Amino acid sequence: MDEAGLSRRGLLGLAIGAGAAGLAVGAGAGTAAGVAVGRAREREDAESAYAFFGAHQAGITTPVQDHLHFAAFDMMARTTRDDLVSLLQDWSYAASRMTQGLEVSATGAVDGSPEAPPDDTGEALGLPASGLTITFGFGPTLFETVEGEDRYAIAALRPRALERLPAFLGDDLDPAASGGDLCIQVCADDPQVAVHAIRNLSRIAFGRARIRWSQLGFGRTSRTTAAQSTPRNLFGYKDGTANILANDAASLDEHVWVAASDEPAWLAGGTYLVARKVAMLIETWDRVRLSEQDAIIGRSKGEGAPLSGGTEYTEPDFATTDANGAPAIDPNSHVRLAHPEHNGGIRILRRGYNYVDGNNELGRLAAGLFFLSFQRTPESFIRLQRSLSTDLMAEYIRHVGSGVWAIPPGARDGSFVGAGLFA
Structure with a gap:
């Protein structure tokens, strides 16, 4: 290079x-x-190269990279079970190479026949792996369509918890930017490496699956290791202070990984992914005075400390009062409503990104948070989201995209992601 x-x-x-x-x-x-x-x-x-094969898929507890390219796919009409299996095999092979900084095949972009399209599109030639991770997921409609069709003879193996998310207060979902039979989460420290991965996996899927919708993200809004600093979202606040970290094995086992005792058995070692595209009303927020912004979030904008006092990592004290005897942390602040203390101890592993999609028809920034969370069951997310129904921040956000997918465990070397579903 x-x-x-x-x-x-x-x-x-x-x-x-x-x-x-x-x-x-x-x-x-x-x-x-x-x-x-x-x-x-x-x-x-x-x-920065992360192995594709392993007990769990990479891109979950992996140190959060700087860039995201997320894509949801639908299987093509009249595809068969063999088509689905071959697609997952081809995707896994290509992913196992790209995550190591290699081209999708041995012939790649320039070493194949000059009279045939190359196997690799070539825009990542000479670039390092850049921490690339590729994570695959299966949506509810892969197992059974909304019309009840079991296209691939796997309906009986659908996890009972894998259902379309219920409607939440504040939803304004675009069906064209929600759902999908399959999803691919690509994260990397170089945006070109991330885009290259989705571009080539989409090309490999030709005739078997097509992109339903996709999203680019930048500027991580969470951390998964203690070595990473807490990033800020587009409202300017530190995000993900209390996230589950990769070295917290007990919390991961309790809140993130599907256990061998859970159903179905093929998903053990996997997890569930929820994606929510959250539009932020940036211009409205920017006109709110700082003290009110702090009250809405429940933390100070500078240090990120809870308004009950301390530093960023001080546990919030919801019993603390201010000089007037009122709660120092508003009961409807985001921090309080999302805290495990008020949600039966529920925790999720967050891995979101900021996004800016240009401007909308009113000339305002089309920007916000592409929220990604991993949890042992989607019920954890559902409970948390319902707790946020009175969130003061709800006035400044709109949920415009949504999806949920089962994330299979990692693939064994020489096998493919999701192989246990077809055993």
Whole structure:
């Protein structure tokens, strides 16, 4: 890989800027520093490769990457069980290569016949793996269509908990941006690597499945490791402070992973994914005074500490009162309503992203949160979402897209994701 490759997406500009500043104060010093930073970043990116095969699918507890490309697919009409199995096999093979920084096949983008379309589209040639993870899921309609058709002889194996989510207060769902027989969550530290993965998996699916809807995301809104700092959402608040972390095995077993004692057996070691596209009324929020914003969230905008006092990681004290004797944390604040203390101890693993889809017809930002959560059962999310029916933040958001999928356990080396469903 040439050195220029490491500086794409603005890093080159930063390095050049550092070099120019160095020239102003001392010849060459800034340039050398910029190149050193760039080379260090290149090595770091190249080493960020996560195995596709394993007990659990990557992209759940993996350190949250900077970029997302999410896509929901529908199987094509008149496809067979064999078509579905072959698609999952082909996807798994391609994913196992791309996550290691390889092309989708041995012949790839340039080594095949010049008289045939290449196996790989080529836009990731020369780029490192960039922490790429590819996570596959099965929607309710894969098992049985809304008309009750069992297309692939798997209806009897549908998890009982895998049903279309109920309607929630504040829903304004677009059917064209909701649901899907299959889903693929792609995360990476380079947006081009993420887009390359979805593009090639979609191409591989030709004739068997097609994209129903997709979403690009940037700027993670959660963390899954203690080494990661807490990011901010587009309202400017730290998001995911109390998220379940990858090293918390007990909490993962209790709240995220499907157990061997759960039903069905083929899903043991897997989980359930809920995706919600949450439009934020950015311009309205930006006119709210800071003290009111804090009260709505239940945390300070700067430190991220609960309004009951302490630091970001201090546990909220909902009994604390202010100088007037009122609760320091509003009973209808987001923090209080979503807290496990008020939801039977329920916790979920969040993995969301910010998004901006340009402007809407009114000239306002079409932006918000692409919410992703993993939980042992969708009932956990449903209970939390119902608890938020009186959330003060509801005035400033709209849920416009939705979906739920069963996430199979990780594939064994040489096998494919979801193989247990067809055993």
